[in-house]
Amino acid sequence: MKLYIMPGACSLASHIALREAGLPFEIEKVNGEKLTESGADYRAINPKGYVPALALDDGEVLTEGAAILQFIADEAPAAALAPANGTRQRLRLQEQLNFIASEVHKTIGAMFAKPEGAAREAALAKVESRLDMAERLLADGRQYVMGDAFSVADGYLFTVLNWTGFLGLEIGERPALKAFLARVAERPKVKEALAAEGLAA
Ligand SMILES: N[C@@H](CCC(=O)N[C@@H](CS)C(=O)NCC(=O)O)C(=O)O
Numbered sequence: 001m002k003l004y005i006m007p008g009a010c011s012l013a014s015h016i017a018l019r020e021a022g023l024p025f026e027i028e029k030v031n032g033e034k035l036t037e038s039g040a041d042y043r044a045i046n047p048k049g050y051v052p053a054l055a056l057d058d059g060e061v062l063t064e065g066a067a068i069l070q071f072i073a074d075e076a077p078a079a080a081l082a083p084a085n086g087t088r089q090r091l092r093l094q095e096q097l098n099f100i101a102s103e104v105h106k107t108i109g110a111m112f113a114k115p116e117g118a119a120r121e122a123a124l125a126k127v128e129s130r131l132d133m134a135e136r137l138l139a140d141g142r143q144y145v146m147g148d149a150f151s152v153a154d155g156y157l158f159t160v161l162n163w164t165g166f167l168g169l170e171i172g173e174r175p176a177l178k179a180f181l182a183r184v185a186e187r188p189k190v191k192e193a194l195a196a197e198g199l200a201a
Contacts, residue, residue, distance in 0.1 A: 002026045002055040003068075004042065007197040008166070010105055011052035014068045015197065016155030019189035021076035027196065065105075066097040069152035081152045089146070096137075096145050096153045103130050105160045111167045124169075131174060134161070138176035143183060150187070158184040 003018060003025055005011035018025045034042040034049055046053035046063055054062045054071065062068050070093075073082030083089035107123075107130045115123045134157065137145065145153040161181055164171055171177050184190055194200060 001057060002028055004028055004030050004036065004046065004051050004053045004055070005197065006030055006051050008162075008199050009051055010065050010109075010156070010159055012159040012162075012193060012197060012199075013065055013152070013156035014052045014054065014072065016159070016190050016193045017069050017072040017081060017152045019193050020081055020150070020152075020155065020187075021072050021079045023072065023076055065156065066094070066101050069097065069156060070094075073152050080149060083146070083151075093146060093151060093153060097156065099133075100145075100153060100156045100160065104134060104157065108160055108163050108167070108169070111169065112163075127169065128172075131161075131171065131177065135174040135177050138180050144180070150184075154180075154184055155190065155193075158190065 001018075001023065003011065003014055005015060005027055007029065015027065029037045030042045030051055031037075036042050036045070043049050045055065046061055048063055052063070052065055052068055054068045056062060062071055070082055073079070074085065077084075082093050107126045110123050111127065114120075142148060144150050145157055158181060161171070161177065171181070185194075
């Protein structure tokens with residue numbers, strides 16, 4: 001398998017999942033001109049042009065982080081990174097992955113475009129409300145998004161919350177989120193993934 005990434009982007013969640021799963025994989029970086037490290041046209045590999053994409057050993061290319069994360073979890077059942085397919089808990093994982101993708105990822109990600117004036121105020125208000133939602137989710141004392149066991153959702157939430165540091169945004173008075181970020185950052189496989197992408201938590 002080969003995972004296409006941009007360092008620190010949402011593809012970091014898939015990278016963390018691959019390491020937590022203990023699966024063999026390669027990484028290839030994609031640059032802003034949509035060229036891979038080896039000089040290939042990334043759009044010929046993933047016509048969507050964005051990361052992540054996972055090239056499977058059978059030649060298929062899987063896109064969309066939430067699908068890639070579940071594929072990785074299902075390839076390594078012993079790592080218990082997702083509840084079993086067909087269960088209510090799997091549905092709950094999908095609920096959280098969709099929340100992270102559409103509400104947290106896209107809301108914080110929008111700040112990289114550096115909106116100004118009223119647009120910035122509106123975008124910031126949305127970020128604050130999504131951070132509040134994530135704080136409420138974790139505030140019942142659970143260690144991770146799905147409870148007390150790490151799942152693929154945690155690497156994803158960690159990745160997108162980590163962007164607040166690059167953006168100069170404050171997590172603020174949200175103790176559960178702060179503790180969650182510190183807890184995930186301490187995981188050896190997360191440290192490995194960050195180091196491999198040239199990042200620190
Ligand atoms: N819907 C996609 C969104 C992926 C996405 O937003 N990728 C960003 C990095 S976090 C990207 O590659 N942006 C560059 C671009 O869109 O050209 C998913 O959930 O995987």
